[in-house]
Amino acid sequence: MEQTSLFKESGQSSGLPVELLEYHPDLFSETQSEFLLKKFIAESPWNQKIIKIYDKEVITPRLTAWYADAEAYDYTSLGRSMPNFWTPELLMIKQKVELTAGVQFNSVLLNYYRDGNDSVAWHSDNEKALGKRPVIASVSFGQVRCFDIRRKSNHREKYSIRLESGALMVMKGDLQMNWEHRIAKSMKPMKPRVNLTFRVVI
Ligand SMILES: O=C(O)CCC(=O)C(=O)O
Numbered sequence: 001m002e003q004t005s006l007f008k009e010s011g012q013s014s015g016l017p018v019e020l021l022e023y024h025p026d027l028f029s030e031t032q033s034e035f036l037l038k039k040f041i042a043e044s045p046w047n048q049k050i051i052k053i054y055d056k057e058v059i060t061p062r063l064t065a066w067y068a069d070a071e072a073y074d075y076t077s078l079g080r081s082m083p084n085f086w087t088p089e090l091l092m093i094k095q096k097v098e099l100t101a102g103v104q105f106n107s108v109l110l111n112y113y114r115d116g117n118d119s120v121a122w123h124s125d126n127e128k129a130l131g132k133r134p135v136i137a138s139v140s141f142g143q144v145r146c147f148d149i150r151r152k153s154n155h156r157e158k159y160s161i162r163l164e165s166g167a168l169m170v171m172k173g174d175l176q177m178n179w180e181h182r183i184a185k186s187m188k189p190m191k192p193r194v195n196l197t198f199r200v201v202i
C-alpha cells in the first residue's frame with residue numbers, strides 16, 4: 001500500500017546537488033499559472049490508466065495525457081497510444097522551459113492530481129526510450145505537493161521538495177539511475193494540481 005508522506009516540508013532547496021536537480025521558482029506568474037491550470041484541467045484529453053501490479057489490475061490514482069512530435073516515436077511497436085498534437089499553450093511552455101533547461105524536448109506527459117488521494121508511487125523514469133541520463137523538465141501548476149526522492153541503494157537517504165505553482169524543476173544526470181521519486185497521497189485537503197514533464201524520447 002502507498003504511504004502518506006513521511007517527510008517534513010523542507011522548502012525549496014532539495015539538498016541534492018545541481019548536477020542532479022535544479023529548481024527554478026516562478027517561471028510562470030501566479031495569474032498565468034492559475035489560467036493554465038484551469039485550461040489544462042478543462043481541455044486536456046485525460047485518461048485514467050489501468051496498470052498491473054503483482055498480477056493485480058489497479059487503476060492509476062491520477063489522470064494523464066501525453067503529447068509528442070509526430071516523428072518522435074514508433075508508437076505502434078511499443079504498444080503506446082497515439083500522442084496528442086501540441087496545443088499553443090504547451091508549445092509556449094515548452095519554449096520557455098527549453099531556454100532554462102538548455103534541452104529541446106519532443107514530448108510531454110501531463111499528470112492531473114485531483115486531490116490528496118491522487119498520487120504517483122515510487123518510481124524512476126528510466127524507460128529505455130528516454131536514454132541513459134535523461135533530462136526531464138517538470139512544471140507544476142496549482143496545489144503545492146511534496147516531491148519525495150530516495151536513493152535506490154539506501155532508502156533512508158531521502159529528500160523532499162515542495163513543488164510550487166509556476167515552478168520548473170529539472171531532473172538530470174544520474175537521478176533516474178540511482179534515485180526514485182514519488183508524489184505521496186496526503187491526508188490534508190489538497191486542491192487540484194497539474195504537472196507537465198517534458199521528455200526527449202528516442
Ligand atoms: O507530478 C510530479 O511532480 C511527478 C510526476 C512524475 O514523476 C512522472 O510523471 O514521472
Ligand SMILES: [Fe+2]
Binds near residue numbers: 125181
Ligand atoms: Fe517520474
